[in-house]
Amino acid sequence: MRWAALLGNPLGHTLSPLIHNTAFQLAGLEGTYIPIQVVEGYLEEVVTGLCFMDNLLGFNVTIPFKEAARRLMDISSPEVDLIGAVNTVKRGEHKLIGYNTDWTGFLSALDEAWGAPLEGKKTLVLGGGGAARAVIYALHQQKVAAIRVAMRSQAKREMLKDEIPWASIETIPFTPEAIEEALSETDLLVNATPIGLKGEAMPFSLAPMGKKAFVMDLIYNPPRTPLIREAREMGIKASNGLAMLMYQALEAFYIWTGRRPDPGPIKEALQKWEREREA
Numbered sequence: 001m002r003w004a005a006l007l008g009n010p011l012g013h014t015l016s017p018l019i020h021n022t023a024f025q026l027a028g029l030e031g032t033y034i035p036i037q038v039v040e041g042y043l044e045e046v047v048t049g050l051c052f053m054d055n056l057l058g059f060n061v062t063i064p065f066k067e068a069a070r071r072l073m074d075i076s077s078p079e080v081d082l083i084g085a086v087n088t089v090k091r092g093e094h095k096l097i098g099y100n101t102d103w104t105g106f107l108s109a110l111d112e113a114w115g116a117p118l119e120g121k122k123t124l125v126l127g128g129g130g131a132a133r134a135v136i137y138a139l140h141q142q143k144v145a146a147i148r149v150a151m152r153s154q155a156k157r158e159m160l161k162d163e164i165p166w167a168s169i170e171t172i173p174f175t176p177e178a179i180e181e182a183l184s185e186t187d188l189l190v191n192a193t194p195i196g197l198k199g200e201a202m203p204f205s206l207a208p209m210g211k212k213a214f215v216m217d218l219i220y221n222p223p224r225t226p227l228i229r230e231a232r233e234m235g236i237k238a239s240n241g242l243a244m245l246m247y248q249a250l251e252a253f254y255i256w257t258g259r260r261p262d263p264g265p266i267k268e269a270l271q272k273w274e275r276e277r278e279a
């Protein structure tokens, strides 16, 4: 039986097996998807071992290995070099091929939830880690008018500009004053920090944002963060990261199998999980 895996640490209660195992069924393929919690510092050993296993299609890579995985690839797609992170690996003939499907997952999810053309829009991204870079790449591809990035460390703000010279970004401090000033001219706000994972509120108010703006929180567990709640209370449309998770997974599934199953039943399974999580 063919199979694929997820490498990360911690993996907790990951939703990726639900998505991929449903995708195998929908595509009529015999296959399975297995989470593997890798001891930190041993990614290379695990990847080497995987290469000796029969029927492996490929694997996904998540926190904290997305940057380290890049160095283990024989070939990488062009966006991997620009974003600086791999989240999907295809096992080719005697080689590993690295891809990043977070950025297309983000765009598909945003298009589905908001639907507004991104060209000419003013955007603000919170955080400058791996997910933020995939989002910045996506926004850059869509020719947005402005990409502001709020980060708490001045040294990292300077480093980010050097590391992604292809994107024209403005970095701002992660302070209520700087963020609220930027929000008054922001069409799209993206949270790419872990703030909200434990139910924490953002240290700023969405009051300066216009009602036609959109808020996308990449966090999906919990499904409704205080940021999403605040946006909706103010009449601003907002969505969580569940659809991004699904679309990045379906793109990985396509890379491994060449098949694009109907996302409908997978969405239903994820919505069921969401309802149970919120109950």
Ligand SMILES: NC(=O)c1ccc[n+]([C@@H]2O[C@H](COP(=O)([O-])OP(=O)(O)OC[C@H]3O[C@@H](n4cnc5c(N)ncnc54)[C@H](OP(=O)(O)O)[C@@H]3O)[C@@H](O)[C@H]2O)c1
Binding pocket: 063, 102, 105, 126, 127, 128, 129, 130, 131, 132, 151, 152, 153, 156, 174, 191, 192, 193, 194, 195, 197, 218, 219, 220, 241, 242, 244, 245, 246, 248
């Ligand atoms: N929906 C999806 O498919 C999907 C995909 C990928 C990621 N995500 C989510 O996106 C989020 C970020 O993931 P990542 O992989 O980019 O993580 P990461 O590489 O660790 O980056 C996190 C970023 O958030 C910043 N940050 C952390 N705590 C902060 C705080 N209290 N105040 C201000 N900034 C803070 C970090 O700043 P420092 O560098 O200063 O620590 C860093 O810039 C996570 O919640 C993850 O679950 C979702």
